[in-house]
Amino acid sequence: MDRRAPRVCIIYYSLSGQSRGVINLLADGLRSQGIEVFIEQVKVRQRIGFPFYSVYKTLKMMVLTFFRKRIAIKPLSDSCFQSFDLIILAGPTWSYNPSGPILDLLDRYGEKLFRDKQVTPLISCRGYYRLHDWGLRKKLRNCGAQPTESIVFHHPVREPWSTIGVFLKSAGYQPEKMFLLAKHYPHYGHNVDQLLEAKARGSRIGAQLQKDTVALEN
Numbered sequence: 001m002d003r004r005a006p007r008v009c010i011i012y013y014s015l016s017g018q019s020r021g022v023i024n025l026l027a028d029g030l031r032s033q034g035i036e037v038f039i040e041q042v043k044v045r046q047r048i049g050f051p052f053y054s055v056y057k058t059l060k061m062m063v064l065t066f067f068r069k070r071i072a073i074k075p076l077s078d079s080c081f082q083s084f085d086l087i088i089l090a091g092p093t094w095s096y097n098p099s100g101p102i103l104d105l106l107d108r109y110g111e112k113l114f115r116d117k118q119v120t121p122l123i124s125c126r127g128y129y130r131l132h133d134w135g136l137r138k139k140l141r142n143c144g145a146q147p148t149e150s151i152v153f154h155h156p157v158r159e160p161w162s163t164i165g166v167f168l169k170s171a172g173y174q175p176e177k178m179f180l181l182a183k184h185y186p187h188y189g190h191n192v193d194q195l196l197e198a199k200a201r202g203s204r205i206g207a208q209l210q211k212d213t214v215a216l217e218n
Contacts, residue, residue, distance in 0.1 A: 029202020071100030090122035115144035
């Protein structure tokens with residue numbers, strides 16, 4: 001009898017596309033180990049444009065997200081509620097917290113999605129992720145989930161240049177082309193090495209899932 005392939009569901013939100021790039025490479029790594037992967041992109045009811053093209057709008061967004069403002073999402077597809085061996089919940093850090101759409105997802109669907117499931121948080125961030133990670137893991141446990149070790153991808157630019165660059169980028173500027181900033185902030189978001197590491201991480205997770213499946217079936 002053929003052994004079933006382990007199944008992984010990746011649920012993610014990405015505003016600027018940085019989390020999306022990491023997720024796609026992670027999924028490639030999983031598939032390279034024979035894992036069946038389903039990807040669900042969380043979509044918001046009211047479009048959020050990026051960049052915000054305004055210092056005021058950027059500051060306003062930072063304040064609202066610091067206080068964990070929820071942003072309403074569209075209904076998830078029925079496929080998210082099928083049986084999976086692992087769920088990966090992914091997204092960026094917004095002002096030290098999970099993003100507003102991910103918080104809304106946890107409020108609306110947390111128990112139905114995650115109860116008695118292994119859930120791996122995946123965080124894309126500048127570097128200030130610890131409060132995000134702590135709060136997300138707490139919420140997952142409150143939903144009855146079993147959080148595994150978190151996967152964290154930092155933007156590779158050092159502080160304080162990363163924060164300055166991300167703020168300017170969000171406000172509609174191009175810090176990587178500014179005379180005094182370019183040498184400190186050459187690139188927005190994750191670099192090629194991190195994307196390759198995401199693929200390698202997916203491959204390692206996939207290999208472990210295959211081993212766990214064999215062990216359960218023997």
